[in-house]
Amino acid sequence: xxxxxxxxxxxxxxxxxxxxxxxxxxxxxxxxxxxxxxxxxxxxxxxxxxxxxxxxxxxxxxxxxxxxxxxxxxxxxxxxxxxxxxxxxxxxxxxxxxxxxxxxxxxxxxxxxxxxxxxxx
Amino acid sequence: xxxxxxxxxxxxxxxxxxxxxxxxxxxxxxxxxxxxxxxxxxxxxxxxxxxxxxxxxxxxxxxxxxxxxxxxxxxxxxxxxxxxxxxxxxxxxxxxxxxxxxxxxxxxxxxxxxxxxxxxx
Numbered sequence: 001x002x003x004x005x006x007x008x009x010x011x012x013x014x015x016x017x018x019x020x021x022x023x024x025x026x027x028x029x030x031x032x033x034x035x036x037x038x039x040x041x042x043x044x045x046x047x048x049x050x051x052x053x054x055x056x057x058x059x060x061x062x063x064x065x066x067x068x069x070x071x072x073x074x075x076x077x078x079x080x081x082x083x084x085x086x087x088x089x090x091x092x093x094x095x096x097x098x099x100x101x102x103x104x105x106x107x108x109x110x111x112x113x114x115x116x117x118x119x120x121x
Numbered sequence: 122x123x124x125x126x127x128x129x130x131x132x133x134x135x136x137x138x139x140x141x142x143x144x145x146x147x148x149x150x151x152x153x154x155x156x157x158x159x160x161x162x163x164x165x166x167x168x169x170x171x172x173x174x175x176x177x178x179x180x181x182x183x184x185x186x187x188x189x190x191x192x193x194x195x196x197x198x199x200x201x202x203x204x205x206x207x208x209x210x211x212x213x214x215x216x217x218x219x220x221x222x223x224x225x226x227x228x229x230x231x232x233x234x235x236x237x238x239x240x241x242x
Contacts, residue, residue, distance in 0.1 A: 001187065001188075001201060003200070003201060005190055005198055006196060006197045007195060008195045028170055028202075030151065049148075049149055050147075050149050052146070066122065074129045074130055075129070076126075078146050078148050098148060098151075098219065099148075100149070
């Protein structure tokens with residue numbers, strides 16, 4: 001078995017770009033990704049999948065059309081598929097995403113913030 | 122949208138049993154579960170799915186037939202499907218599991234440690 005022990009702090013130390021998720025692990029056909037986020041992302045949704053946000057360090061928010069959810073370290077939120085959302089963070093926030101392999105960060109929306117997919121760290 | 126903000130500390134405060142995973146969220150057909158573990162679990166595997174361990178607080182180990190992996194807070198490990206393993210913790214450790222809905226904690230092994238499935242907290 002060649003599985004690697006994954007340390008979040010260590011993985012975060014290896015990249016600095018914002019809104020650029022890095023894959024750290026796969027479970028079946030799902031991926032665990034880390035991202036550093038700051039300022040506002042774009043409105044988008046994911047038509048075919050829910051998306052999990054877990055805050056590892058810092059604070060962030062997710063704006064929805066009908067409300068805003070604020071997340072601190074040790075908190076998670078599941079964005080249901082098809083629901084438009086716009087993540088944001090005033091200061092840099094370290095986040096883990098869980099979603100199926102192949103999901104683009106901007107979903108159905110094309111943007112200069114659309115990141116290359118399947119980049120591992 | 123009725124999704125709930127999930128706080129790990131809050132969820133952990135609501136149960137005390139060891140080796141008794143509680144579901145805190147679903148993403149598509151996957152579940153996120155929290156468990157408090159202490160002492161030794163049983164040898165088991167999951168024939169059809171990988172299993173993710175994320176340590177939220179404390180330290181634990183996973184014994185495999187060929188090695189032992191030690192995990193501290195902020196670390197994760199993916200146990201591949203079909204690989205026999207035996208989790209353990211000297212002191213109480215708080216863990217998050219991610220796995221498909223319906224997975225039993227003892228996998229193919231029947232044990233007094235087999236927990237009721239799909240219990241939410």
